[in-house]
Amino acid sequence: MSSQQYQQQRRKFAAAFLALIFILAAVDTAEAGKKEKPEKKVKKSDCGEWQWSVCVPTSGDCGLGTREGTRTGAECKQTMKTQRCKIPCNWKKQFGAECKYQFQAWGECDLNTALKTRTGSLKRALHNADCQKTVTISKPSGKLTKPKPQGKKLSF
Secondary structure (H helix, E strand, C coil), X not given: CCHHHHHHHHHHHHHHHHHHHHHHHXXXXXXXXCCCCCCCCCCCCXXXXXXXXXXXXCCCCCEEEEEEEECCCCCCXXXXXXXXXXXXXXXXXXXXXCEEEEECCCCCCECCCCEEEEEEEEEEEHHHCCCCCEEEEEEECCCCCCCCCCCCCCCC
16 A cells, blocks of 8 residues: 555545544534423322212103212312213113123023023222112013913824
8 A cells, every 4th residue: 555545544534533523522412402301290189089970861761861070179170060971771771871780691591480580790880870789680581381281182
């Protein structure tokens, strides 16, 4: 390698080295310029939890309705509000729309009553509802034992 080539490589290396130092300095300056964000102050509220009434249907005994919510607290902006709700129009309404149950499989048909029954355990009570811990429901099974007629059998 000639002296001239050696000088050229040395200049290239020096230029690359200086460029690298410049880039590192720029990145460090940019990082130092970022301000740390102050933590947001968490405002503690003295508002209590919402307490909800049962769902009251708008008309009839099921379908769309409303429930009232209230909460207490000196600094609460809102202490009362109304919420739309829905009461199912099926057999579950006898337990309340806010009571959710996990039901077992239907039992065998009782041939004397022609009913099937099953039991449900309370899974969840919505809006602080007062629900029964267990419930039992029945439905027709369509199998009623009919007494067999006494007498002679007719043969053809």
